[in-house]
Amino acid sequence: MSSVSPVRWGILATGKIAHSFARDLALVPDNVLVAVGSRSEESARAFAREYSSPSAPVRAHPSYGDLADDPEVDVIYVATPHGRHDVDVLRCFQSGKAVLCEKALTLETASTERLVAEARRRGLFFAEAMWMRTNPNIRRVVQLAHDGACGTIAQVRAELGFVARSDVDRLWDPELGASALLDVGIYPLTFAHLVLGVPDDVAAAGVLSDRGIDVSGGATLTYPGGAVASIAWTQMAWSDNRAAVSGDGGRLEIPARFHEAAGFTYATGETLETHAEPVTGRGYAHEIEEVADCLRTGRTESDLLPLDGTVAVMKVLDEIRNQLGVRYD
Structure with missing residues (x-):
């Protein structure tokens, strides 16, 4: 990625935490929300309207898969309940997307290790959104x-x-x-x-x-x-x-x-x-900055959000x- 290009984010799911993340994302220079995906087209459109501007429109996708397949998205923030993180993260990986996934990463160690191994196998950036680590x-x-x-x-x-x-x-x-x-x-x-x-x-x-x-x-x-x-x-x-x-x-x-x-x-x-x-905003801005820095410098793992630490x-x-x-x- 070019060091001057904005990092283009997609948000998967439209619950409370997704709104908090979107508000902080707007505070981080050279990062932009470009798309949102939901299992409800109505919910996706409402979320997109709330965070769109004339200069930065947000596309609404009526499914998580459509968001994952969006070629204009660099990284996806997965904001679903942790009971389905493994399914949603793998779907993003299948489309070659970098992923920041809400905590807890999964329900148990085996599935966490599988996601980590898959990200490493594919050479994709991956991190758990334990935003406290970046505060x-x-x-x-x-x-x-x-x-x-x-x-x-x-x-x-x-x-x-x-x-x-x-x-x-x-x-x-x-x-x-x-x-x-x-x-x-x-x-x-x-x-x-x-x-x-x-x-x-x-x-x-x-x-x-x-x-x-x-x-x-x-x-x-x-x-x-x-x-x-x-x-x-x-x-x-x-x-x-x-x-x-x-x-x-x-x-x-x-x-x-x-x-x-x-x-x-x-x-x-x-x-x-x-x-x-x-602290910028609620504090999510600092993990956004860290992910963007990793993507711009070609790193697939973050020192502040280490995958080995997540597994431990x-x-x-x-x-x-x-x-x-x-x-x-």
Whole structure:
């Protein structure tokens, strides 16, 4: 791709997250939304009208396959429920498209590994849209932690929770891959992974709905150096939604909602410093910038959204799910 050409995006599906992504996409120079696909032609047309302008019209496709086949699209953002990501991503790959797919990438490790292998086999760019990884404040906290700002890290804490509406099917229907762990628990787990890496041991507990999906849970993860991470997630309560990294030399703390951090504090002894790195829009803009940079420089994998990191987190998600007793067909 030319370094001066705009990156042409397609959005697959038209739900709430697709709208959030489209609004942030409009804030990123040299990136443009050119097409949207939906299983409903009416929904695709409505989405296209909302984000079109006289100078940048958006084409509406009445199916996901038609979007994947659009020759004017460089990269597709897959925004369907994670229960069908494997099918939708593979369809995009079949048309030779680069893909940024919403988290969780799939329901379990085997299908995640299959998608990663297929992207590598085809030489196509692929990444999980774990936008928290690209947030400038999260990146700064992780860098400070790795640089020894907290001394020897002994503890990581992170939790995320909200009260789910009863009419949002993707949060309750097992056939759509409903899971508080996959929807919000993935954020605390990814934060712990960014700071501490792969755990030695995982001990998890939680509560399941009458349809067998997890709605609340927590896990304690232990690491080779002696650090412990405590993570929690729920779609049944308004949690404090904070995160912290603590050691014998200080503490880094991110206020609510930590996964979309607008700033953080650094405490050492009696000293408390407040820091804030600028964030564009809701924060999706930074992953858009990263994907565009990869495409322009010919990279098929991102250092900020690493596929191996996605697989490593998915393996822990599998272990937690197994301990909770969650099963998908």
